[in-house]
Amino acid sequence: MDFHLIPIKTSRKKPKTGDVFLVQPIKGVYYYGKVISEKSNSKYELIKDFPLIYIYNQTTTNFELPNFLSNILIAPLITNYSPWTRGYFYTIGNIPVTDxxxxxxxxxxxxxxxxxNNECxxxxxxxxxxxxxxxxxxxxxxxxxxxxxxxxxxxxxxIDD
Known part of the structure; x- marks a missing residue:
């Protein structure tokens, strides 16, 4: 599969819990994402200090912070900081994480x-x-x-090429 994410703006600022960000897979269409936890706190060293994110099936054509987010687009992911440092995620504000x-x-x-010791x-x-x-x-x-x-x-x- 080809790469489709379009950079928005780079940032070296580490994401915090509740940060709302935009990701642009289609030119001019931004999907909302949110940092649910700035550290996944996994028992596995490789991923324990990285953020857990949700991407929502909610779009915008500008950089407005939504009133609320709902309707998950993809399964939650534990990611590193490269989406922010390369500009694919752009933080626009913070909304507290809901229950x-x-x-x-x-x-x-x-x-x-x-x-x-477990089945596959x-x-x-x-x-x-x-x-x-x-x-x-x-x-x-x-x-x-x-x-x-x-x-x-x-x-x-x-989206497939």
């Missing part, structure tokens, strides 16, 4: 390569702990860069 967002039924699909595949919650059901919103377990965000957004929007 609904904190309690979203989400998780990550994992395979026995990280846990040899199984699911983990956002802290890396095994859960015994398939969450409503789920994606592969691990750290997702801007390329992974591009893949997930383009897949759900049907």
């Amino acid at each position: 609904e967002e904190k309690n979203l039924d989400c998780g990550f699909k994992d395979f026995p390569i990280t846990d040899f 595949p199984f699911f983990r919650n956002i802290h890396g702990e095994r859960i015994d059901y398939k969450p409503q919103f789920n994606t592969s377990f691990g750290l997702c860069s801007y390329k992974g965000v591009n893949f997930e957004i383009c897949k759900i929007l049907g």
